[in-house]
Amino acid sequence: MDRGPPSLEPAAAAPGTSGRCVIAPVRAVLRLRRRVCVLRKRRLLQPGGGPDVGTGTPRPGCSSPAPRADTDQPQFFTFDGPAELSSRTPRKRRRRSRLVLYPETSRKFRPRVEHRSRAQRCLLLLVAIVGFQVLNAIENLDDNAQRYDLDGLEKTLQRSVFGQPAAVGRIVSLMRDYLATHVHSRPLLLALHGPSGVGKSHVGRLLARHFRAVLEDGALVLQYHARHHCPEARAAQDCREELARRVADVVVRAEAEEKTPLLVLDDAELMPRPLLDELHGFLQPQRPHHFHSAIYVLLSGAGGSEVTRFVLQNASRALPLRPDGARSAQAQTDEDLRARLQALLCREHPLWQAAAVVPFLLLDKRDVVSCFRDEMAGEGFFPDQARAERLAAQLSFYQVAGREFAVTGCKQVVATVNLL
Template sequence: MDRGQPSLEPAAPALGPSGPGVIAPVRAVLRLRRRVCVLRKRRLLPPGAGSEPGSGAAGPAQGSAAPRVGLGRPQVFTFDGPAELPARTPRRRRRRSRVVLYPETSRKYQPRAERQSRAQRFLLLLVAIVAFQVLNAIENLDDNALRYDLDGLEKALQRSVFGQPAAVRRIVALLRDYLATHVHSRPLLLALHGPSGVGKSHVGRLLARHFRAVLEDGALVLQYDARHHCPDPRAAQDCREELARRVADVVARAEAEEKTPLLVLDEVELLPPTLLDELLGFLQPQRSRHFHNAIYVLLSGAGGAEVTRFVLQNASRALPLRPDGARGARATAAQAEEELRASLRALLSREHPLWQAAAIVPLLLLDRRDVVSCFRDEMAGEGFFPEQARAERLAARLSYYRVAGREFAVTGCKQVVAQVNLL
């Protein structure tokens, strides 16, 4: 190209004074914007996720690993690197105790108090059941005793047996206790002791008559007299077999009818020792069950001398005991009769062990007033008018022990029947 000719190429645009100075800040702003966008995306990612691939963010911290930010812990954006950020320990949440809330309309019970209330209810129920059973048992006992009409028996004995109020009460009390139930572990053995004429045989006859009436079966009452059923002592073995057979028949029949039989044995002091052994065998627990449900009444004159001696020595102690006596005199007489029973048991036990198992009832001597009552009763029974003066004249013919201003009949009412027959 010649220098003289003008140039045909376009001329380069001239750069203004602000051209290169504006582009550099714009590029810095764009880089900062892209980095802020990347950091915002990483913050929204779950922990463990890597950085977004293909991101063209440039900068000094582009090649290093960015800190992982959890979703639960917000962090403030800084330009510090991950090594310069302090490590923060997570806070432990305190466990709050759960409070049991009860509705306002319901009753609040503690568990222990509720268990105690249930136990109290069961205890009250148990007490009620036991009380009902006891009451039912008492009613059954009364029903069983009413069958034998012991109140009527007591009135009959008090009306017909003179001078023996304490003995009558003891006999009825023993019968009442025994007849309260039908099931027993052993039979009842009553032993009536006293001298002649005090009313032993009379009491036995009254008992037999009463039980025949209430049991409505005469076969359930056995009366055995030593002089009549076993007059010969040499035939003791035969008498023993006969007595065992008769007693077995009576108790077996009574067991079938669910009743308590009565066996009255008079003049027991005349029985041979083999028959006493047989009577003792009836009381043994190894016997059959129907032998345990029976009442034996032994009438014996053994110990009559001891009774006579005791009454004469204690005549000043209000013997015999009367229901109309003073309270102090009655207590003294009761204590004296207890001593008499103890002395009789010790005396009779030396003769035979049968008396050791018996309930001993002593019949005391009769005074003159009781003998007069015997005469009046016998006179009325024979058809005579029971005049008091006449009865006293007849009583004056008998013999008496005179001690401490009192008179006790030697033979009791034994001769009353013979004297009345002479009228």
């Protein structure tokens, strides 16, 4: 039996079988993709679903543009789903406020403008009172200093006292500081020391005359001469009682008139010790307050040998023919001399510890000539320079380093002029 040509069916069946094998997986993939798109669309259309990032509308299907990469990427460190993450709005960065925030439960009160503290008013009143007192005190200081005319006193001393510019300047300076006010805590004690004839007693007389004129009351100026008021034959205790009574009368009267009295005590080196003790008692703070406002001027020749020795040792420091150079040298050595005198006098009596020591130096020959001219003019003679020099040459002088210092100063000038 002839089987004829081979059949073609097996050949035709092979392609169909292979096509079904290929189409079935593709359909399965499409169904899965369609299913995934439906699930994704349902999830996005839920109430918590988010809009499209670009247009703000829900995605219509899988054919729409794919969402942003950040929505498909898994979120780390969170348990929120994509719907919760997409529904959150970005937080705004709050600006830090500099204002003070009060709790809502507390009450806020603003200070009233018209309300002022009484303490503030009292403080303003106190400041006004203090300012008025300060201005009044300044005016009182000026008035009190002008009452004594210290500028006129300084001019008088500079014109009448020769060869003592440092001593005159120190006396006026101490008085100016003390008389700047009327209320004091202690008296002013001036101790004028130097050899004989240098002008100590002359300064005392000028001070007494000036204060009598400016105070307009001679009872407020006391001049006490130890050689006259307390001679050697008189008991020292009686002199002490008399001095205490006279000083008390002067200071009490000056306190009633609100003035500062002047008490000049000459020849203090001749005073017995009880008198020095009484003077020392006047300076004590336990005394009544009217004893605190007074000026005591002690004129003493104690320490004159120390002044003479000091001047002769330092004579070469000053120029012989230049008054300005002599004054500058005196200004440099005055402090050292004052310290020496203070230490020397304190060994004799504690009174000198509270004193302002003013040393009077030896007089140069030209100062003695000036004394002669001044005395000649006062006696009615013509003050001839050559004649005054001839009279000065009759006196004794220390000759050191080309300079001449009078041994007795101007002590013999008056007696010499009276012989003319």
